[in-house]
Amino acid sequence: MPAVIDxxxxxxxxxxxxxxxxQVSREEARQAVAELRRLSREAEGHxxxxxxIDSAPPxxxxxxxxxxxxxxxxDGFKVVLEPLTQKVGSNMPAIVSAVGSRxxxxxxxAVLAFLASRVLGQYELFxxxxxxxxxxxxxxxxxxxxxxHAERELGVDTRxxxxxxCLHEETHRVQFTGVPWLRPYLQxxxxxxxxxxxxxxxxxxxxxxDVTDAVADAFRGGEGNIIEAIQTPEQKAVLDxxxxxxxxxxxxxxxVMDAVGPSVVPTVADIRAKFQRRRGxxxxxxxxxxxxxxxxxxxxxxxxxxxxxxxxxxEAGMEGFNKVWTSAETLPTRQEIADPQSWMRRVLxxxxxxxxxxxxxxxxxxxxxxxxxxxxxxxxxx
Numbered sequence: 001m002p003a004v005i006d007x008x009x010x011x012x013x014x015x016x017x018x019x020x021x022x023q024v025s026r027e028e029a030r031q032a033v034a035e036l037r038r039l040s041r042e043a044e045g046h047x048x049x050x051x052x053i054d055s056a057p058p059x060x061x062x063x064x065x066x067x068x069x070x071x072x073x074x075d076g077f078k079v080v081l082e083p084l085t086q087k088v089g090s091n092m093p094a095i096v097s098a099v100g101s102r103x104x105x106x107x108x109x110a111v112l113a114f115l116a117s118r119v120l121g122q123y124e125l126f127x128x129x130x131x132x133x134x135x136x137x138x139x140x141x142x143x144x145x146x147x148x149h150a151e152r153e154l155g156v157d158t159r160x161x162x163x164x165x166c167l168h169e170e171t172h173r174v175q176f177t178g179v180p181w182l183r184p185y186l187q188x189x190x191x192x193x194x195x196x197x198x199x200x201x202x203x204x205x206x207x208x209x210d211v212t213d214a215v216a217d218a219f220r221g222g223e224g225n226i227i228e229a230i231q232t233p234e235q236k237a238v239l240d241x242x243x244x245x246x247x248x249x250x251x252x253x254x255x256v257m258d259a260v261g262p263s264v265v266p267t268v269a270d271i272r273a274k275f276q277r278r279r280g281x282x283x284x285x286x287x288x289x290x291x292x293x294x295x296x297x298x299x300x301x302x303x304x305x306x307x308x309x310x311x312x313x314x315e316a317g318m319e320g321f322n323k324v325w326t327s328a329e330t331l332p333t334r335q336e337i338a339d340p341q342s343w344m345r346r347v348l349x350x351x352x353x354x355x356x357x358x359x360x361x362x363x364x365x366x367x368x369x370x371x372x373x374x375x376x377x378x379x380x381x382x
Contacts, residue, residue, distance in 0.1 A: 005081070006105030007074055013109025014070040018116045021066055021145025022152060029144070033063045036142050036162055043166035046260045047174050052318055053325075055178035058170070061140045066116040069143050072124060073112055079126040083191045120146050120165050123172035125183055138183070140173050142166070154274040160265045167257040167265075175249050179325045186245055193238040244334045248324065251305015251337075255313075258306075304337055311340040320348055 024032070040061035048055060064072060121142040130136060142165070151161045176183050261268030312321045324330055324347070336343035 005108060006101040007078060009102055009105030010108040011071055011074050013106050014112040014116065015067045017110060017113035018066045018070065022149045024148060032144050032148055036063050036144060037061055039163045039166045040140060040170060043163060043170040046264055047167060047170045047256055050256060050260050051174060052322065053174050053178040055174040061142050063142050063144050065145055066143065069116050069119065070112045072141060075128050076124055076126045079128055080190055083195050117146060119143055120150060121169045123169055123176065125176060138173065138176055140169050154278060156271050156274060157267045160267045161271055164257055164261060164265050164268060164271055167260055168253040171253040171256045172249060185328050189238055189242045193235050193242065196234045196238065240334050244332055244337055247305040247337050248332060250302050252309050254302045254306040255309040308332065308337050308340045312344060316344060316348055323347055
């Protein structure tokens with residue numbers, strides 16, 4: 001089958017373009033890696049105790065440099081995009097594929113190079129099969145040079161900052177290993193998004209015009225971004241569901257990292273204040289690229305999702321909030337994320353929660369009700 005994306009070229013491009021990390025000695029690098037691995041294990045206990053979610057036993061975090069993060073994410077892209085590559089590749093002439101795959105390979109590599117110097121960590125949901133053909137459940141990855149760079153730039157306590165980042169990422173691991181249905185549900189939604197429309201030549205040309213308009217809007221200071229520009233109406237409905245899930249899990253991660261923080265991260269208030277200022281900074285070019293890639297929308301996800309979680313926990317307790325993980329039917333919609341009261345009326349006041357999917361009734365909340373589950377992308381992504 002003709003290739004749709006030249007993945008080897010994507011890796012080579014990303015590694016060539018990515019900026020070098022901060023200058024550290026070999027001993028400083030060794031100590032940072034060792035401490036991040038240790039703190040990732042420590043964070044697991046704090047997250048499980050606070051959330052009441054019964055998840056799989058933790059595995060030591062994988063600590064990588066920027067090129068390592070690029071290679072890992074290309075592996076993840078291959079898994080996520082496989083349905084699309086099969087659909088498009090089977091109908092694409094070989095000469096078009098040969099040229100197009102190299103173009104897309106360079107484009108993917110350039111995007112990854114930009115992100116590789118900003119992402120602090122992530123829980124990788126989609127990994128290639130192991131040598132025995134089994135699909136791994138996920139992997140917690142921390143990008144050591146970015147964490148070191150951020151803590152130096154912010155002037156914060158290094159141990160506290162590293163644990164704070166680990167708390168966010170460990171929350172994602174607990175989410176997706178604590179509920180067996182959430183990962184396949186999210187993957188099914190992403191597969192539907194990628195394969196829902198026919199990609200004929202006229203459609204592709206129309207999408208390219210939409211992308212051009214989005215770029216022009218971003219240069220004018222508008223909110224246009226490439227992700228929204230390439231959607232069909234059918235894809236928008238699916239993306240709304242994916243966005244709602246990711247807003248929930250990212251907001252939950254932000255809520256947990258700050259709520260657990262005061263007891264185990266003494267300087268958490270200082271870290272959060274400085275980090276929020278850093279998220280909004282950057283050069284005009286940097287801000288433009290972030291807007292085009294939809295990263296500004298991701299920052300809104302953190303804030304909106306955290307507000308949703310905080311509101312529900314304040315009014316219904318952790319046990320009430322954890323009903324969100326019972327099944328796909330109890331997940332909030334995008335509208336409910338913005339209106340937590342409507343979700344509580346629908347789910348908590350109905351008195352008729354659906355049974356957990358796949359017959360799973362893990363330990364959820366303080367009293368052992370049902371279980372909880374990018375990103376994706378990431379610990380606080382920059």
